[in-house]
Amino acid sequence: MTRQELQEQIRLKKSMLCVGLDTDLDKIPKHLLDTEDPVFEFNKAIIDATHPYTVAYKPNTAFYEAYGVKGWQSLEKTVQYLKKHHPDIFTIADAKRGDIGNTSLRYAKAFLETMDFDSITVAPYMGSDSVKPFLEPRNKWVILLGLTSNPGATDFQTAALNTYHKPEPEMLYQRVLRISREWGSEDNMMYVVGATQSEYLKKVRAVIPEHFLLIPGVGAQGGNMQEVIENGLGSSPNLLINSSRGIIYASQEQNFGEVAARAASTLQQEMARFL
């Protein structure tokens, strides 16, 4: 999917909402457990109910891998279902991969070709040749970890570097943004920036004003949406704001789809004010 196509969807739906499909058999409605593939059945129901308010879906691979081969099958079926029934919706493999070039090429093949996701999240620690193979497939995206929303983000990401930057030293995440933006363009790279760090959003935008940002942590992780949008939104729509548990586990009853749709609609309406 191109940047222009994604932005058209955002304008059409007046939404920047990404729904995280972190599907956990211990948390989904009990009546689904009798079906042949409860993980897929749950995802399908959530997608069917929430897609009018949603421009992206983001399965996190960890939740699928935890169920072994069966989980991997559920993941494949989920992306196939999205591609077939909602080809206008952006798909994100939240996989946080990254390895030497030869190996990253395999991950790119797995997620961007075999499974045909539009994008994959990638970890930056191994540098340029670990990221660039993901940029090769046409109209596909890397979503690189910039500044994450978890407590451990301060262990390394905010470490100050010994380089000449005024008025204050550059932090590691700023270097990651500054160096990596040269590897691709605004048309094939996005960045993960944690919403709980929204005082940092201005600093991020100083380095990458127009790149799409994927913002996790609105909701369960505690980010404030209005603050995020005010500090993060560029001159054209360039934010994807993720919510996982707050939407998909809004109810465990028979009507969980409806309740998830209401939760998604509430977030979408907040976003619409800014679009």
Added chain:
Amino acid sequence: MTRQELQEQIRLKKSMLCVGLDTDLDKIPKHLLDTEDPVFEFNKAIIDATHPYTVAYKPNTAFYEAYGVKGWQSLEKTVQYLKKHHPDIFTIADAKRGDIGNTSLRYAKAFLETMDFDSITVAPYMGSDSVKPFLEPRNKWVILLGLTSNPGATDFQTAALNTYHKPEPEMLYQRVLRISREWGSEDNMMYVVGATQSEYLKKVRAVIPEHFLLIPGVGAQGGNMQEVIENGLGSSPNLLINSSRGIIYASQEQNFGEVAARAASTLQQEMARFL
């Protein structure tokens, strides 16, 4: 597997060899392609031939994921085969995972419980809570990326930090070693340190003298084994030296197993001189 058990194997076999199972259908002997699961058949033959010289096997997950569900099945069968027939051999899921705590817990479950690998490689960028869940299962190991062997390692890993360290500033990878060693111990944490950077090995050993190091890059990536061992080996055996392509693709003929065994034996004999 405990540190003591692994060291016993190293002493018994006079080997620190880890064989990387980066299995690629385009590179394995053609006669295997007619079997039901060529990836597993290849791995089984390589394991059967090389195990007398080998203390660890390391499948890289990217190679398996590139084949989708079928690849994941081959990976599961490979680790099951190792556990059943060679329970004394250390198994490494070279997966380079890492996510927020809740999610890393899922990856830990996938690789250290469901698949029962002894260890998993983990990326440090997201910090403590992304790594610690992998340290919870008993007698399992995190192998954290320290300094990798690829060209992109210099993009961030060797960035100098703005902290007071004499006689020279601390680099990011040194901070990763220094901070992360507190998250576990020498009994459940190892580090990936690229052999092509063997001038850095002394600096690594200054921070973590006794932790096991997993050294990739001997062979195809150009590291020199003697230099690695002289600079990296501690007071008790604490190195795993990986070779992938140089062993597993030593021949594409019918007798590829024998040829792989000879290649493994040659490396093992070099190592034996130091053990």
